[in-house]
Amino acid sequence: MNIIITKKDLEKINHYLREMISSSFAQSVLLIDRSGQLIAHHGDDLNVDIPALSALTAANFGATAEIAKILGEEEFTLLFHKGKSENVYFTSIGEHVIMVTLFDDKTSLGLIRLQINKISDGLSKIFAQIFEVKKPRRGIGISEEGEKV
Amino acid sequence: MPFINFSKDEIQCKIVYYGAGFCGKTTNLQYIFNRTRDDIKGKMVSIDTKGDRTLFFDFLSLNLGKIRGFDIRVQLYTVPGQVHYDATRKLVLKGVDGVVFVADSLKVQRKKNIESLINLAKNLAEKGISIRTIPLVIQYNKRDLDGTDSEILPIEVLEKDLNSMLKVPSFPASALKGEGVFETLREISKLVVKDVSRKIMLLDKQLR
Numbered sequence: 187m188n189i190i191i192t193k194k195d196l197e198k199i200n201h202y203l204r205e206m207i208s209s210s211f212a213q214s215v216l217l218i219d220r221s222g223q224l225i226a227h228h229g230d231d232l233n234v235d236i237p238a239l240s241a242l243t244a245a246n247f248g249a250t251a252e253i254a255k256i257l258g259e260e261e262f263t264l265l266f267h268k269g270k271s272e273n274v275y276f277t278s279i280g281e282h283v284i285m286v287t288l289f290d291d292k293t294s295l296g297l298i299r300l301q302i303n304k305i306s307d308g309l310s311k312i313f314a315q316i317f318e319v320k321k322p323r324r325g326i327g328i329s330e331e332g333e334k335v
Numbered sequence: 336m337p338f339i340n341f342s343k344d345e346i347q348c349k350i351v352y353y354g355a356g357f358c359g360k361t362t363n364l365q366y367i368f369n370r371t372r373d374d375i376k377g378k379m380v381s382i383d384t385k386g387d388r389t390l391f392f393d394f395l396s397l398n399l400g401k402i403r404g405f406d407i408r409v410q411l412y413t414v415p416g417q418v419h420y421d422a423t424r425k426l427v428l429k430g431v432d433g434v435v436f437v438a439d440s441l442k443v444q445r446k447k448n449i450e451s452l453i454n455l456a457k458n459l460a461e462k463g464i465s466i467r468t469i470p471l472v473i474q475y476n477k478r479d480l481d482g483t484d485s486e487i488l489p490i491e492v493l494e495k496d497l498n499s500m501l502k503v504p505s506f507p508a509s510a511l512k513g514e515g516v517f518e519t520l521r522e523i524s525k526l527v528v529k530d531v532s533r534k535i536m537l538l539d540k541q542l543r
Contacts, residue, residue, distance in 0.1 A: 190538070196342045221430025222394075222410065223338040223347045235378040237396035237410060242380060245391055248426040 191316060196226060198312050202305045203228035210301035211293035216286040217279070217309075218243050225283065232288070239286070247276060247284050266295065277302050280310040282317050336430040337531045345406045348527045349430050353455050354437035355447035356388070356416030359476040362510035363437065364393045364411055367520060370513065371397065389415040392427045402528055409524055416451065425458050433470035433527035434459075435519055437510075438497055440477045440487040445496065452497055470526035471503045474519045479509035 191199075203215050207229045214229035216236070222244035224236055232239075246265065254262045265276040275287040275298055285306070287298055338347040352360040361381065368379040377396035384390045392412050399407040414424040436455060438448045456466040475493050488496075490507055498505055504522050508515025 190339045191341065193342045196340075219336075219338065219430070221336060221349060223349070223430070225338075225340075235396075237408075238378045238380045238394060241392075241394040241396075241410065241412070244429075245382070245426065248429065249391070249423075252422055252426070 191225065195312060195316055199226050199309065200228060202309050202312075206287070206301055206305055209304075210287070210289070210298050212287045212289040212298060212301075214288045216240070216243075216288075218284045218286060220244055220247065220282055220284065229288075243276060243284060243286055247278070275299070275302070277306065279306055280313045280317075283309070283313050285309070337432050337527075337534070339405075339531075339535065343406070344404055345408060346402075346528075346531055347408045347410065348432040348524075348531060349410050349412065350433045350435065350523055350527060351427060351431045352411065352413040352435045352437055353424075353451065354416055354476075355439060355444060355451040356418075358416060358437045358439040358444070358448070358451075359510040360413035360416065360437050361389055361393050363435070363474070363476075363508075363516055363519070364395050364413055366510055366513050366516045367397070367411065368395055370517075375399075388417065389413055390420075391415065391423050399524055399528075403532070407524075407528060409527070411520075418450075421454070421458070424454070425461070428458055428462060431459075431462075431464070431469070432531070433523045434472075435523050436471065436473045436497070437476050438473060438493055440475050440480065440493065442486040442488050445488060445492075448493075449496055467501065470523060470530050471501065472519055472523045472526065473498055473501075473503055473505040474510075474515060475505060475507045476510050476515075478507045478514070479512050 199217065203226060206212065206215050212229065214232055216227045217225040218240045219225055222241040224240045227236065250262050250265060254260065261278065263278045267274045271290055273289050277285045279285050285302065287302065289298055352363055354360050364379065368376060375398040380394040382391035392414060395411045397409050397411065399409055412427050414427045434455065436452060459466050459469060475490060477487065480487050494505065506515045506519045508519060510516055
């Protein structure tokens with residue numbers, strides 16, 4: 187399965203991420219696919235190794251999904267890690283994507299969750315289209331933007 | 336599943352080092368990490384047990400440079416080799432684009448190599464991938480033990496055991512000393528990029 191993200195897709199995704207950052211006061215938001223590849227990042231420049239963070243996030247989510255199965259749950263759709271000053275909130279966006287929100291004590295978990303709920307449906311729809319591989323969409327990143335591999 | 340980002344002109348691919356316990360998968364990644372320039376590599380992440388056995392995976396991200404205007408980023412993973420970690424091996428294989436099967440040349444490990452290769456084929460098949468079509472390279476590790484007290488199998492025997500049906504590129508290696516490590520990486524990267532290019536051209540045709 188090939189995953190292709192066009193500029194148009196990314197603009198739509200970034201619009202939601204911008205909205206998330208400005209309304210929730212989170213530091214940074216990342217979108218990662220379930221195999222550990224980074225799709226998009228918005229917010230503060232993180233002084234961390236993002237590919238490593240992405241791989242670990244996907245693994246963390248995958249391991250938790252297996253725990254859910256053992257317990258008879260379909261999936262745990264969110265994870266929250268609290269640190270002294272940094273917190274991380276993981277949410278699944280549809281079937282294939284995980285949203286990672288990094289925030290500190292300038293905001294609250296309640297506000298973060300509220301804002302994620304507001305954008306998750308819109309993002310899920312975009313990704314449902316991106317991951318739909320059986321019917322290729324017109325102009326998937328090739329002729330539309332005049333780009334060609 | 337290669338990730339093609341047209342906005343950043345970047346292709347991200349996932350390569351998994353597979354093989355039985357103690358065959359040298361982590362040693363391969365460590366050697367690559369130690370011998371690669373800082374500007375093209377990320378941090379090496381290892382989730383292992385206290386006894387240095389891989390518990391979940393090792394991870395290393397590398398930038399291989401540009402091909403046809405695209406930045407090629409490969410993410411190298413290892414799986415835990417021990418038999419009872421099959422669930423985590425399946426998780427690591429999610430979205431895999433290419434596999435390096437690391438075989439242990441030690442005679443006593445002969446059966447375990449075969450079992451691990453069968454396990455790979457089974458786990459790939461569960462994801463709808465055939466071991467015969469995915470980019471695959473076999474590495475015969477621990478060749479440096481030749482001539483020591485540890486008895487190792489000749490390459491011909493290993494080829495017959497593991498590669499007589501698959502007929503994929505194979506390399507003798509010593510992950511500890513570095514022999515064959517970059518040759519293996521170069522070959523699997525080449526195969527994966529070729530496979531990705533073929534898929535992109537196919538998609539291009541479909542859309543026209």
